[in-house]
Amino acid sequence: MTVSITDVARAAGVSASTVSRALRGRPGVSDEVRTQITAVAAELGYTASRSASSLASGRTYTIGVVAPYIGRWFFGTVLDAAEQVFSAAGYDVLLYNLGSSEARKRFFTKMPVRKRVDAVLSLLIPDEEESAALRSLGVPLASTVGGARPGFTVVGIDDRAGAESAVRHLVNLGHRRIGMIAGASGPLHWTTPIDRRAAYLHVLAEAGIEHDPALVADGDYTVDGGERAMTELLATSRPPTAVFAQSDEMAMGALRALRRHRLRVPEDVSVVGFDDHELADVVGLTTVAQPVAGQGAEAARLLLRQLDEPDSAPAGRVEMPIRLVLRDTTAPPRPRGPQ
Amino acid sequence: MTVSITDVARAAGVSASTVSRALRGRPGVSDEVRTQITAVAAELGYTASRSASSLASGRTYTIGVVAPYIGRWFFGTVLDAAEQVFSAAGYDVLLYNLGSSEARKRFFTKMPVRKRVDAVLSLLIPDEEESAALRSLGVPLASTVGGARPGFTVVGIDDRAGAESAVRHLVNLGHRRIGMIAGASGPLHWTTPIDRRAAYLHVLAEAGIEHDPALVADGDYTVDGGERAMTELLATSRPPTAVFAQSDEMAMGALRALRRHRLRVPEDVSVVGFDDHELADVVGLTTVAQPVAGQGAEAARLLLRQLDEPDSAPAGRVEMPIRLVLRDTTAPPRPRGPQ
DNA sequence: AAACTGAACGCAAACGCTTGCGCAACAGCG
DNA sequence: CGCTGTTGCGCAAGCGTTTGCGTTCAGTTT
Numbered sequence: 128m129t130v131s132i133t134d135v136a137r138a139a140g141v142s143a144s145t146v147s148r149a150l151r152g153r154p155g156v157s158d159e160v161r162t163q164i165t166a167v168a169a170e171l172g173y174t175a176s177r178s179a180s181s182l183a184s185g186r187t188y189t190i191g192v193v194a195p196y197i198g199r200w201f202f203g204t205v206l207d208a209a210e211q212v213f214s215a216a217g218y219d220v221l222l223y224n225l226g227s228s229e230a231r232k233r234f235f236t237k238m239p240v241r242k243r244v245d246a247v248l249s250l251l252i253p254d255e256e257e258s259a260a261l262r263s264l265g266v267p268l269a270s271t272v273g274g275a276r277p278g279f280t281v282v283g284i285d286d287r288a289g290a291e292s293a294v295r296h297l298v299n300l301g302h303r304r305i306g307m308i309a310g311a312s313g314p315l316h317w318t319t320p321i322d323r324r325a326a327y328l329h330v331l332a333e334a335g336i337e338h339d340p341a342l343v344a345d346g347d348y349t350v351d352g353g354e355r356a357m358t359e360l361l362a363t364s365r366p367p368t369a370v371f372a373q374s375d376e377m378a379m380g381a382l383r384a385l386r387r388h389r390l391r392v393p394e395d396v397s398v399v400g401f402d403d404h405e406l407a408d409v410v411g412l413t414t415v416a417q418p419v420a421g422q423g424a425e426a427a428r429l430l431l432r433q434l435d436e437p438d439s440a441p442a443g444r445v446e447m448p449i450r451l452v453l454r455d456t457t458a459p460p461r462p463r464g465p466q
Numbered sequence: 467m468t469v470s471i472t473d474v475a476r477a478a479g480v481s482a483s484t485v486s487r488a489l490r491g492r493p494g495v496s497d498e499v500r501t502q503i504t505a506v507a508a509e510l511g512y513t514a515s516r517s518a519s520s521l522a523s524g525r526t527y528t529i530g531v532v533a534p535y536i537g538r539w540f541f542g543t544v545l546d547a548a549e550q551v552f553s554a555a556g557y558d559v560l561l562y563n564l565g566s567s568e569a570r571k572r573f574f575t576k577m578p579v580r581k582r583v584d585a586v587l588s589l590l591i592p593d594e595e596e597s598a599a600l601r602s603l604g605v606p607l608a609s610t611v612g613g614a615r616p617g618f619t620v621v622g623i624d625d626r627a628g629a630e631s632a633v634r635h636l637v638n639l640g641h642r643r644i645g646m647i648a649g650a651s652g653p654l655h656w657t658t659p660i661d662r663r664a665a666y667l668h669v670l671a672e673a674g675i676e677h678d679p680a681l682v683a684d685g686d687y688t689v690d691g692g693e694r695a696m697t698e699l700l701a702t703s704r705p706p707t708a709v710f711a712q713s714d715e716m717a718m719g720a721l722r723a724l725r726r727h728r729l730r731v732p733e734d735v736s737v738v739g740f741d742d743h744e745l746a747d748v749v750g751l752t753t754v755a756q757p758v759a760g761q762g763a764e765a766a767r768l769l770l771r772q773l774d775e776p777d778s779a780p781a782g783r784v785e786m787p788i789r790l791v792l793r794d795t796t797a798p799p800r801p802r803g804p805q
Numbered sequence: 806a807a808a809c810t811g812a813a814c815g816c817a818a819a820c821g822c823t824t825g826c827g828c829a830a831c832a833g834c835g
Numbered sequence: 836c837g838c839t840g841t842t843g844c845g846c847a848a849g850c851g852t853t854t855g856c857g858t859t860c861a862g863t864t865t
């Protein structure tokens with residue numbers, strides 16, 4: 128039915144071991160025989176069974192990638208880049224979408240990656256319990272987005288610095304009532320929302336602006352959530368003149384809400400986002416740019432390096448550059464009359 | 467080192483076969499022994515090796531998903547939905563990103579999915595040669611997006627009807643010079659761009675409007691491409707008063723180009739897109755909505771059904787509903803003076 | 806009481822590879 | 836011309852499951 132290594136061996140008049148060595152570039156095969164075997168294998172359309180070879184060798188040539196919300200631009204882009212690096216290196220990618228909490232629970236109880244992968248890349252740093260579970264797999268681990276964790280190579284950005292530059296930009300423009308559309312950490316325990324919030328508070332304090340809790344709303348990292356959050360902020364007794372959204376998608380939701388309220392951006396309200404989403408440019412969104420695909424590719428590369436040099440320690444945490452991109456959604460506040 | 471089925475068997479005082487049967491819910495094991503084995507397995511943290519079990523059984527409980535451009539909203543969303551269906555059914559997902567032509571070639575020459583998957587879902591209908599290669603795997607096949615192909619269950623939309631409704635909307639508003647930002651089929655041989663182009667031509671002809679080839683530009687299905695295409699159209703001697711973009715991402719690129727040219731939408735130029743992108747609402751884009759996640763989920767479900775009932779024929783082609791969504795980027799053309 | 810069930814379980818043979826080891830054959834050396 | 840290396844290849848023992856078949860044994864039927 129399907130062609131096996133012994134079929135190739137028979138057709139080439141050699142043993143299965145020789146075929147195995149020849150096809151994988153192992154020494155102990157003469158060039159002459161090797162090319163002959165390669166030709167026969169190609170003619171027969173032979174592909175080695177991954178199940179069999181990984182059972183025999185212990186190597187799976189597969190990387191597990193766990194990601195929340197693949198459909199979201201950020202994670203989709205990271206995944207895309209990481210996958211390209213892996214597949215170029217001959218690794219297959221086993222994808223686990225842990226967006227829902229059931230999926231998350233299913234994954235961590237059944238641990239379907241056990242004995243199935245050579246390494247795991249998590250697109251979001253898992254919480255302590257979950258990372259312990261991953262460590263128990265005994266394979267190299269990497270993560271994008273989030274703080275350092277023992278056993279993990281993580282590539283990320285300086286969230287505090289990024290958020291600070293965004294808020295400071297608003298302060299420098301003269302804004303005093305600055306709102307924030309925060310991302311709740313939700314079921315995922317990542318440090319990003321926390322760091323960005325801390326940065327917001329820090330810059331306000333630094334500028335001598337008193338923090339008004341009513342000016343912070345949760346946007347859930349989605350467009351719709353951002354819209355709801357902005358609507359909330361507009362409903363307060365003294366709405367903000369500027370808003371820092373912790374992601375571009377929430378910022379875009381905010382833009383939508385503002386449009387619905389017939390408020391002009393940036394004349395009535397300034398908005399700054401975070402990420403430099405592919406479409407941020409389209410809507411002219413001022414934002415903090417970070418290398419999204421770059422982080423995925425870099426994390427993948429570091430993981431591959433660990434596989435090549437098993438005794439090298441995990442790389443710890445590497446930081447990618449960020450940059451404030453000024454566009455059209457931020458301006459000085461409108462002068463107002465006395466309240 | 468890692469715990470195997472014989473470890474469990476020894477600890478439970480039974481044979482490996484009994485453990486195997488017990489854990490997979492096969493008959494031939496008393497309830498008493500079964501619960502005891504389950505407990506022991508849990509205590510030892512046992513997970514069956516997929517390599518070994520698929521080698522022995524022939525089943526891999528893995529689905530291969532091949533997708534172009536995972537980072538793009540459309541495919542990311544389809545993938546997300548499909549993955550959820552698969553993993554809920556206990557299948558793992560092996561992801562292959564075939565965005566670049568090298569990746570594509572690598573995939574179809576090495577065929578890494580051979581003997582590795584129980585079924586394949588392609589997020590884009592492959593060309594005839596490639597689908598023949600997939601058929602040679604001898605597993606159920608499904609695809610989203612594109613026309614029917616032998617051996618494939620495909621779920622898609624009526625591209626012609628969708629595009630017609632978009633262009634007809636522009637005609638009904640009174641536009642006569644209607645441009646199109648097309649998507650080149652590029653290295654991928656899918657029918658979508660062709661169908662949408664045919665629909666465009668058809669509606670023009672139907673309305674008695676002569677087709678001007680200068681009003682069609684290629685946008686490559688990207689935001690940047692859309693911007694370039696729109697810029698091209700604006701550079702013609704008689705620019706269009708309305709544009710039909712074959713995807714929302716290209717439409718958003720067009721919006722950006724128009725903004726850069728200080729042209730107002732919809733007063734100066736109307737724009738209609740296709741897809742109902744997550745952010746289409748944010749920019750107020752009129753578009754043809756299609757169920758994106760729905761197509762991924764449905765294709766996944768149909769594939770699983772084929773796996774459950776091996777003798778059932780592939781479902782052929784199922785069509786999902788589309789709907790024109792009117793927003794703010796389309797309006798009647800501005801009355802003009804004589805030319 | 807003997808013969809016949811069926812359920813519950815163990816044995817052992819696959820499944821298709823990888824890899825340590827052994828064995829020719831042959832080259833180079835003194 | 837014997838000796839030691841080296842090269843090229845085959846043998847066979849795994850790797851951790853699944854599964855057809857055989858065995859045991861308690862319970863039922865004649």
